[in-house]
Amino acid sequence: MIKVGIVGGTGYTGVELLRLLALHPQVDLQVITSRADAGTLVSQMFPSLRGFVDLPFSHPDQANLSQCDLVFFATPNGIAMQQTRELLDAGVKVIDLAADFRLQDIGVWEKWYGMTHACADLVAEAVYGLPEVNRAQIKTARLVANPGCYPTAVQLGFIPLLEAGVIDASSLIADAKSGVSGAGRKAEIGALFAESADSFKAYGVAGHRHLPEIKQGLARVKSSEVGLTFVPHLTPLIRGIHATLYGKLNRDVDLQALFEARYKDEAFVDVMPAGSHPETRSVRGSNKCRIAVHRPQGGDSVVVLSVIDNLVKGAAGQAVQNMNIMFGYAENTALNLVPLLP
């Protein structure tokens, strides 16, 4: 049993963490902070948690986080880096669901996030929390940078191809579609129902913060730079990411076998049968990534379809998976979730 705290519990990754942790047999939820809503019962803001979470939101200044074994940051970018050193010094492990520790190159981070980084040395220590790549390091990490939602779906789809060296790494294309919860629980015109329902659009074509994160992750796998065109889109789903990935094959290969072999021991990556078209709803509410790989008309193009629930495998679920690994629990504890369909 570990004592767990959550900083920033009023957003979608926060409430999703609560949904998952509420039924985790090894977690004693100690504190959930919110500056704006301190004093309010968590279950008043999120009635879905009535009967599961009895805590009120605590003011960050009054929350005794250093007594926790683990603190999750479900905060906007730039918060975790202010508080992580103190927590680590107090012996508390940290999982940041935001982007503060994701990019190893501080200069790149500062350019894309428009802030000066508060603790460059900790970035070097942080482990990128994609278990399918970094499980061993996560096991012993004090500080885990939980991956972004798009980066999770895109990397899991490209990794088998890049590790095997069967595609041209200089001209990858990731056409990704996200549900609106990916924009967070923030009062913004663009995320209104009447703005985003029954419509579809691309955004950030000129450049999106997840581009350098994906490129960093793929370059590690490939041990060299990759060329990537990344176009995110907003689609009228609540939850779900669908990444459609394009690459050019440089030699003949059994793609289905390649993907199955790569993920055969992974509980949360499901390689679908040949010819499949995974739907986002097939992972709704679960920590699964489902992948299908295609070679249209037998040509030299490979098309990978990769779906996740952006709030689970793309955020809170992966964070719990990382926690399970860090504390030696079975990796699927509290994550053995049947997706909600329909």
Place this chain on the structure above:
Amino acid sequence: MIKVGIVGGTGYTGVELLRLLALHPQVDLQVITSRADAGTLVSQMFPSLRGFVDLPFSHPDQANLSQCDLVFFATPNGIAMQQTRELLDAGVKVIDLAADFRLQDIGVWEKWYGMTHACADLVAEAVYGLPEVNRAQIKTARLVANPGCYPTAVQLGFIPLLEAGVIDASSLIADAKSGVSGAGRKAEIGALFAESADSFKAYGVAGHRHLPEIKQGLARVKSSEVGLTFVPHLTPLIRGIHATLYGKLNRDVDLQALFEARYKDEAFVDVMPAGSHPETRSVRGSNKCRIAVHRPQGGDSVVVLSVIDNLVKGAAGQAVQNMNIMFGYAENTALNLVPLLP
């Protein structure tokens, strides 16, 4: 551990039963039938069940249901009544999620369902599976008629008022709204996305099959006939029923206290704080019914808001709750589900 079979597993109540039973520690799922899809893996039709359900659909004629301890019928109306006697005779308990055993008056049933009933005597034996009213009888029942979705939401909202005798029972109004999954997984024009998205309509104002079921249930509670106007509506949700109930108070009463007292021992009925407006999403994927009671401007009108997930408390979840009661398991076994929000 009991052996369980499902007849008719390709509809929404079927797949929802599978979602719930897959994680039930006392259930050994033996067989799932489908005439049209015999031989197909269940998880091929519903990829959300990959890794949870390994069975194929069996042809009804080959399925050895009599070896089960319990059989669920998740079939269209008129099927269960053909097969129930044989199963009961073989010592198998039966829960029918369709309407075959819901109405005690065979004449009324035959009028609304347009068929001749195949086993009137079994109707007399059948217990109406609304645990908040009939828990004791369910415990010893061989045959349970699982309530309809609208009837569950409407009855749970009116019951405290009728039992206490504080409203005029001759002029009840139930204005109910259902998500589209309530229409079932049938290929019908009216349930197409392009027909039912971004639109709202009433239907069946002249008469809906759930009207006599609700009236029967309320009359039992009241021990006399009730007058009810019931208007169902279709709303662009996947899951969810919202019943807005109207009554005329015949005396002053503390409505909030009345509701809280009635349901204080019920695990699956949550009386919200005074002034609340429950959202359907606050019960999405869970077996809860959430209720709020209002008295607008302190007048003599009472307004009850009652929400359920039509596929869970309105169908499969309530069926599992009934199963738990019938077999002596803790009532919330496999039903301790945190609603999926957002």
Place this chain on the structure above:
Amino acid sequence: MIKVGIVGGTGYTGVELLRLLALHPQVDLQVITSRADAGTLVSQMFPSLRGFVDLPFSHPDQANLSQCDLVFFATPNGIAMQQTRELLDAGVKVIDLAADFRLQDIGVWEKWYGMTHACADLVAEAVYGLPEVNRAQIKTARLVANPGCYPTAVQLGFIPLLEAGVIDASSLIADAKSGVSGAGRKAEIGALFAESADSFKAYGVAGHRHLPEIKQGLARVKSSEVGLTFVPHLTPLIRGIHATLYGKLNRDVDLQALFEARYKDEAFVDVMPAGSHPETRSVRGSNKCRIAVHRPQGGDSVVVLSVIDNLVKGAAGQAVQNMNIMFGYAENTALNLVPLLP
């Protein structure tokens, strides 16, 4: 040809006015104001208007509204009352799409809107712009209070019954459902896609600002107070209001004939054939109100189903209809719109 100005053009009623006026052959659109977005091209904010509206938003302080023949206020409540006197004095006619001039009882208005009214005398002069009731007065009005969305749908549904005196006016019930655009184009958490999609809820059961407006309108028709329970709901539509109205008949009457007779000369009220269930999408983008009237099981309850597009007949379309009447144009000029279905 008249010169028209719009104050507050960045909300949904504003952009809808622009959609309609852009093709009005008698309207010369002079100015559209927005304090926050002055200088921005209207078509940059609303690309749907590219090629139809070439104006930029003007700062309210620079906008020469007094040169207009007519000014529409598509502003939040409390703005129009500050500026109307000056415009009227300059000979400009005014249509307020907000609520400033809707309630004749200033005390009631101030209670529900939480402000001191700035020009009580003008309220007395203002004509309530429901053409099906007040066409003659609108014709000669200088100042028109455009009705609210719910009040339009509810009044048009109850009017034939109240005028004919066939229902008990002391216990009316209006169960109304609105699409999310009714909340306006404001950055609010509750109107986010991820909050309001795939969910349904009531709100304002204790009291909604449209309640006194509806009661005032119905009382005028009835020439006496009415008793009304009004429960609004939020449903995941972009556009559309569906009002389900309940009354108790006090004598036998041919309801279908009654409604058809009442509206036989009305271009924008369509009484559907007996037994119909109008869908909100059947009026999407149009100025129609479609109504069906039912008497379930031949009892003494009457159920009226009334649908409008909240942004058209419930706001901008009705405003244009009023403008046409005020300036002597054919009432359906620029309003001869085929609803967009699907």
Place this chain on the structure above:
Amino acid sequence: MIKVGIVGGTGYTGVELLRLLALHPQVDLQVITSRADAGTLVSQMFPSLRGFVDLPFSHPDQANLSQCDLVFFATPNGIAMQQTRELLDAGVKVIDLAADFRLQDIGVWEKWYGMTHACADLVAEAVYGLPEVNRAQIKTARLVANPGCYPTAVQLGFIPLLEAGVIDASSLIADAKSGVSGAGRKAEIGALFAESADSFKAYGVAGHRHLPEIKQGLARVKSSEVGLTFVPHLTPLIRGIHATLYGKLNRDVDLQALFEARYKDEAFVDVMPAGSHPETRSVRGSNKCRIAVHRPQGGDSVVVLSVIDNLVKGAAGQAVQNMNIMFGYAENTALNLVPLLP
């Protein structure tokens, strides 16, 4: 004034044709056929047309189509080719909204559509009705093959690049997303609300019928074969197609100027300002195609975003545009439509 008939008026392209033609000043709608619904009023099936279309559906065998000046086929594939010769012989012009006359290579057509073609010679005569490419031929055509929805969006996006020869034509990628109305008004499980709402998926990755149509169109423009990977997706919109197109630049070029020059005289193609991300709703209900062109991070990748309403520019609107051209009417007659936003 011309006499117009529609064969197959009960699908979405049929009802959309009716919406557009109802207000066309030069069209006298004579007959609308439907085998299954003969005798039913069109406005009974589609109440949105009440007051605009008074005709009943006629049985195909009783419909005197040869008296028309023009007949639209809004039928499933394989119907128009059975009836076109007789109509042409009678002097009637024909626009087929299905695929019977789209592919010049009969062998390719028969392979993808799984039928023997009934009139190969007429295929040779048929003009592909993409006005932005074939306006001159359409003007004098007797028989027009109205383009598919995806092909319209994809071709309009690639054409400027291919005509200018600035991209590698051997490795084009079209990642396209369609609303569910693209599946037609057919009772199919996959198009149910509860199946397709709140979910996103690719389909037909192995091969889609629009692939050869797009390749044929692009090859004509390029005067040589093109290599294309085409992945269609289903997204929970009613209407709308968003095509995201990827190409590799082979030389430096002012992309914005290139696109603006190509379409400067086209009423229905709107090249958005540099940096734009067109939304599908910005063309909802209108005949516009809006296009934006990007060069992410100044690299050698070009990304084109192209949106249409699949039922208008992707079907019925383009058919009316073709009709206008064929009969010498102003090209935007009855098509001067402001998109419905929100």
